[in-house]
Amino acid sequence: MYGCSTGMDPRLHLRSTLWLTGALLLVAAPHVDRLPWWIITLALMLVAWRVYLGKMRLELPRKWLLLAIVAGTVTGVYLNYRTIFGRDAGIALLMVMLALKLLETRTRRDGMLLCFLGYFLVITNFLHSQTIPTALYMLVCVWLITAGMVHLQHGHSDAGYRVPLRAAGLMLAQSAPLMLVLFLLFPRIQGPLWGLPHDAYSALSGLSETMSPGSFTNLTLSDAVAFRVEFKEQAPPPRDLYWRGPVMWDFDGYSWSAPPYQYASQLRYNAQLPGIEYSVTLEPHNNRWLLALDLPARVPPGAIPTTDFQLRSAAPVTTRVRYDMQSFLKVEFGLAESRQAMRRALRLPAGFNPRTAEFARALRKKFAGDRALMNAVLAMFRDEAYFYTLSPPQLGDHPVDDFLFRTRRGFCEHYASAFAVLMRAAGIPARIVTGYLGGELNPLGNYMIVRQSDAHAWTEVWFPDAGWIRVDPTAAVSPLRVESGIAAALPRTDPLPLLARGDYPWLRQLRLTWDSAANSWNQWVLGYNPERQRSLMTRIGIDRSTWESLALLLVIATLTVTVILFLLMARRSRAAMDPVKRAYLLFCRKLAGAGLPRAPSEGPAAYAARLAAARPDLQTAVGAITRLYIVLRYGVAPGPAAWREFEERVKHFSAATR
């Protein structure tokens, strides 16, 4: 226990420096594959330099050199990203700045600043991922940084690793109730507060507004959840699980595209059956469409419908949204389409896919009725040698010709596109609908998971007497795709994400459990927004929760938790009272109750003498207790027998007059 006389801002121990360096490297690690290689290399070199200088006990570099590196980095980042303010550019700069700060970290004060920057770097990771594993990983990082901070405070003696780790862990655990209170009660505002940099949500994947051969293949390789659905009642059978997304009208010979959109004031349809009620929790995809079961019958708040039954949100979906929906599985719609729309549904670019056009004309001659013609095409897909595969061969300049007559292997977008082109060439209005097909019911949470790998494209064909009807040419080629999902429909050699396959029952069980946890996480942690906060307040009895009432509640709750924590902690820091003394004080209290309190300055022996004079009837009992007390407190090694005797006597002592 040697003291150490030092100034208030001591220099950093090498051990502290190494610890902080390690913690910061862990925090930065997930950014590695998101940043350009030169940023990573530069940051690692700077860190290595710092560690080398520390180990060799050499002087740290001069300011001008660091400033030169800063200038170089800012220029490099600007050249790389064309900005220095975006999300990714900001993270890149922060990484290098942290490494540079490490290089000029000399004293404890610098070390603490480094810790604060480390906390800030933790939050940047959440821009990319907010999953449970990320949260756990970052919790470990926060623990290490906090322990590093404790280590810094042990500036005058080497604390080793155990004490700081324990202190930091204890403090974080004690902070958890406060965190919960703040999380639930801090008045939430719907962001953003100002315009976000354009790259804020670039990492998201999902459907797109255009479709060309191969565009679904990438999606199919992704396990990512597109959205989750809770049905109010029984979920419909798999063959009805067509989730309607962007509808595409315009074909340029190679790809289909959705815009421009024709907005409608309301949805017009003739429903024949009662609708299905459900709610959708949509993952952010940075586009404006909202997914709904074909055919949507309700417009969620903040969304606008189009004439072709797409639901478009007023702003891009950048956070997880939840909306209640109603859909009709059997419904008539689009009977009264405008002439303009019909022209759009028949338009084909001139000069592309000549063989297809010729084939359509031949079909037209052969079949008088539109339905017969359509069925003939579907029959062709079904009966001839067409294959459903994720890895179709390359297509040439006339992709539909190539696909229909040469390769005959394709994925949903190939069949949908070829079918729509054939229909249009034969004079039947047709359009492409993209979205998702199917979904996996999770019995643990009683909800359905729809993944990016469920992405699908189909067509709608218009008949004068029936309006638009859904035709899925993929179903003709591969009925399994509709009935049993993509894993059953594809050959086993095709690459599919592990989770889309259902080969191992235990794996499937594990993944459903996991998704159930993830779903709760999404709903309660990630999806906790102003709306949820209001509904929680309503549930605990605060009906119209205003900003002020929340703030008041927050302050009260925070103070309460803090005081409880303080009382729990204070108990351990006060002098632990010795049980002998506690028993003796009980004895004194008993006597005080009988009107004979001990004077503050009175010793036990003097007190006993006074008691003997005042209450001769108690003399024996008081004398025994006092003698035992003196032995126990001041005697040499009193045995446990003395203690038991003392405890018993105090317990049974009574000052009541007999």
Added chain:
Amino acid sequence: MYAALKNQLYHWIFQPRGPEGGTIVLVQRRVFILPTRQGIVFALTLLLMLVGSINYGLSLGFVLTFLLAGLGITAMLHTFRNLAHMRVAPGRVQAVFAGEHARFTVRLENPGATDRYEIGLTRDRNAADFHDIPAQHQVLAGVDVPAPRRGPLRPGRLTLFTRYPLGLFHAWSYLDLDVQCVVYPRPARPGALPPQVSSEGSGALHGQGQEDFSGLRQYHPGDSPRHIAWKAAARDQGLLTKQFSGRADAELWLDWQQLPATMDVEARLSQLTRWVIDAQASSVSYGLRLPGMTLPVATGEAHRERCLEALALFDVRVLDRDGSQAPSA
């Protein structure tokens, strides 16, 4: 008006109670706490993180920000607890000569069930003595206080403080210990002892008791440099002072009146101090005569201390009472 208010506020908050004797228990009322500069920077960082979380709609950002806010509050409680309920008692103080530093020691006791770390004791906020105190243990901490003048010296208000565990908060408590250090007068430059003084017995002091080398002892501040065993110092054995045996019957009176009337009070005291040191070093029996006080001839450490203390605490007012002995200024 403002100053008066400020003074009142100061008294209300800190409740200065003057020097306290015995063991002081740092009850909660005595422990103050404020955020450090780093604590404020930490709060600003959290604010920035909160704004970022709102802007990007980062739920986990909220979680992290609020966890760290909770950590700040918890750290405040821990810092407070690290100091509160500690027991403090003054330790022994060694007398020093004017111009040296007096070291005041303070016994810090941790009566609680948790270890305490990085408890600093400081007087002037520039340097502090830091200690870790395990549960149910005690340590000695010390502060050096410059002692420019002879007389009793109090350490003044000491501050016991801590920033552990996160350095975000500074908790402190003021200690005004009822303890004092005796500061002896600064010894005059070494010179000859007073001239031959007759004693009742036979024999006189020869050559200032320097002829018979009798051994070495640890150097005491104030020892004449002429008596330091420089050869031993050169051999890296530390500073040792040579001791000489004088005659056992040699007697020496160190008398205020022997000194020239032109010397002022402090100079006389310094000279007497020097003589006491040298006489003790020469193992001569000596007595001290001051206006209004006489210490009979004796020898030994205790006698030396008594003499030096008398010189240290010599009250100038004695001279006024006895006008004839007033020094010529």
